[in-house]
Amino acid sequence: MLKAKNIRKSYPTSIGSLEVLKGLDLSITKGEMISVTGPSGCGKSTLLNILGTLDRADSGSLEIEDQLVAELDDEHLSRLRSESIGFVFQFHHLLPEFSVLENLIIPQRLLRRAEVDSRERALELLEKVGLSERADHRPGAISGGERQRVAVLRALVNRPSVVLADEPTGNLDVDAASKLMEMISSLAGDFGQAFLIVTHNPVVAAICLRNLKMEDGQLISSPEK
Structure with a gap:
């Protein structure tokens, strides 16, 4: 599904080149839930940007x-990104002038999917996670936890093979974070998407079946559960 091999990335600094990723390898298969932990500045977001082709x-x-x-x-890279990769960020980035339903329809229409099919898919996802009654609300009229759940649905709406999530629970309280992760786990099981989740939250990491730690520009596997 996704294979990265010997990935290296450096950035120029005032005192020379700083190598952030040092020959990193990663393979992601269908339906996996993987966490990536590590201190700030160790290269986790850089990794997500490269895996997401950004x-x-x-x-x-x-x-x-x-x-x-x-x-x-x-052109083909943009198409691959839109069809095969979903993104979730710490901030939801929903379009405030559009309803929840419209926020789920727009990504599909960008891929030229029919309006009726896009609407049906969006409503299906909202119903699956108990947010149907929020369909016509704008993002500012729903809770922070609900906004982030909609952001996850938006990442899934085009049926990508992998979803890359950068601190998806970072702005949520414990209860909202727990509900979000339960939803992600359920959706991953139902639809078969893989999730790679960068997090500082040990509760989030505990839900993932595979845990990796970013260390010295490499990904180190944690002990098997």
Whole structure:
């Protein structure tokens, strides 16, 4: 599904080049829930940006759905990103002027899916997580926990193979964070998407079946559960 091999990434600084990712390897298979922990500044967000094709590695290879990212032109790369990768961030980034339902329809319409099919898919997801009654509300009229749950649904609406989540519970209280992770776990099981979740929250990591730690530019596996 997703394979990264020997990924290296450096950034220039006033005292020379800083190597953040140092020959990192990662393989993600269907339906996996993986956590990535590590101190701030260790390269977790850099890794997500590269895996999500928002940035390019200095060297190494990235393969998504049997396609080598380095061989794709901008148009095909954009298409791959839209169809195969979902993104969830610490802040929900929902469009405030549109309803919850419209926020789930728009990503589908960008891929030229029919209006009726896009609406049906959005309503299906909202019903699945008990948010149907919020469909016509704007993001500002629902709770923070509900907004983040909608953000996860938006990441799933185009049926990507993998969802990359950067501190998805960072702005939530304990109860809302727990509900969000229960929802993610349930949806991953139902739809088969893989989730790679960067987090500082040990509760979030505990829910994931595979735990990785970013250390010295590499991913180190935690002991098996």
